[in-house]
Amino acid sequence: MPEIDKIQEIIDAYNKLVRNIEGKATDSADGRAYGGIIRAGKGKLVESIAKTLVQLAWKKLKQDHNKLEIIGRRIKIPIKQDYIDGLEDEEVKDHIKLNIEDYYYPYKPDIVVSINGKIVLEIECKSYTENAMLKRILVDSTLLKTQFPEMQFVLLQLESQLGGDFSELKDVNMGSPSTHTLLSYFDIELHILTLLEGERKVDKPIHKAEFFKPLERESLEKAVDILAEILQEYI
Numbered sequence: 001m002p003e004i005d006k007i008q009e010i011i012d013a014y015n016k017l018v019r020n021i022e023g024k025a026t027d028s029a030d031g032r033a034y035g036g037i038i039r040a041g042k043g044k045l046v047e048s049i050a051k052t053l054v055q056l057a058w059k060k061l062k063q064d065h066n067k068l069e070i071i072g073r074r075i076k077i078p079i080k081q082d083y084i085d086g087l088e089d090e091e092v093k094d095h096i097k098l099n100i101e102d103y104y105y106p107y108k109p110d111i112v113v114s115i116n117g118k119i120v121l122e123i124e125c126k127s128y129t130e131n132a133m134l135k136r137i138l139v140d141s142t143l144l145k146t147q148f149p150e151m152q153f154v155l156l157q158l159e160s161q162l163g164g165d166f167s168e169l170k171d172v173n174m175g176s177p178s179t180h181t182l183l184s185y186f187d188i189e190l191h192i193l194t195l196l197e198g199e200r201k202v203d204k205p206i207h208k209a210e211f212f213k214p215l216e217r218e219s220l221e222k223a224v225d226i227l228a229e230i231l232q233e234y235i
Contacts, residue, residue: 006056007220010049014215017045021207042127042158042207049195050111050123050156053220057227063235071112071119077143079103107143115234123154128200130161131178138186145188152230154191156223159200159213166192167199169219191226195219 021041051070058068079096087093096103111123122144124137134155141153160166164176173192183190196206196213204211 006052007217007224010052010220011215011217013048014045017041018207019209019212043125046125046127046156046158047110049220050125053156053223053227054111054113054121054123054231056224057231060224060228061232061235067116068231069114069117071114073112074106074108075112075144075147077105077107077147105143107140109140109144113231115231118234119148119151120234121152121154121230123156126155126157128159128161129155129157131163131176131182134162134179134182138182138188138190141188141190142186152191152233153188154193154227154230156193157195158215159196159198159206160192160194161200162192163199166194167197169194169197169216169222191230193223193226195223 054068054070055065058065079100084093084096087096109122110125112119113121113123122141124140126133129137137155144153145151162176162179164179165173166175166179175192179192195215196219197216198213201211206213
């Protein structure tokens with residue numbers, strides 16, 4: 001039996017969803033906002049793509065699939081002890097100490113990857129990203145890194161709205177001034193993977209037939225290679 005072409009499966013799923021989501025959103029009878037349906041559909045698609053790419057990267061490394069796990073749970077970010085110690089109001093401080101188990105920030109990452117039970121990678125999945133969204137991603141990544149110092153971070157996006165050449169599918173991207181400036185303020189090495197060529201245009205959404213962008217095998221294979229390089233460090 002021939003091996004299933006997972007890359008082609010991703011492309012087929014992308015074509016089916018993006019080409020049909022406009023009609024589904026327009027015909028929706030449950031009262032949900034049109035834009036919300038579009039965003040939800042694309043968001044789930046990117047998460048599904050990310051999971052498959054991680055599995056393909058692990059397979060490329062010829063590793064036991066049982067050693068890799070994709071986790072979907074919330075992660076508790078605990079309150080910092082330094083913050084509690086620095087509170088001037090003793091009543092507030094004592095209240096927090098007495099209820100310390102309640103003081104955490106619940107964060108639900110898009111995709112978390114563990115190897116041999118150790119969390120090593122987080123993938124943020126976006127249909128597109130601009131720099132205001134990137135700030136939030138970097139803050140969330142910083143919170144996660146307090147709990148998992150050796151964790152690495154990936155931003156997987158269909159389209160880029162970060163400026164510069166992130167939307168050009170080439171081996172090395174120079175990035176954009178705004179993005180590099182934001183990155184310089186955070187101790188986070190963020191791998192930015194863009195799957196569709198061409199900067200995102202607000203007035204040219206890819207779910208409209210006239211603005212549809214093909215998802216190419218080359219960009220998916222490049223993403224697999226980069227993910228394999230990241231995961232190689234934890235073997």
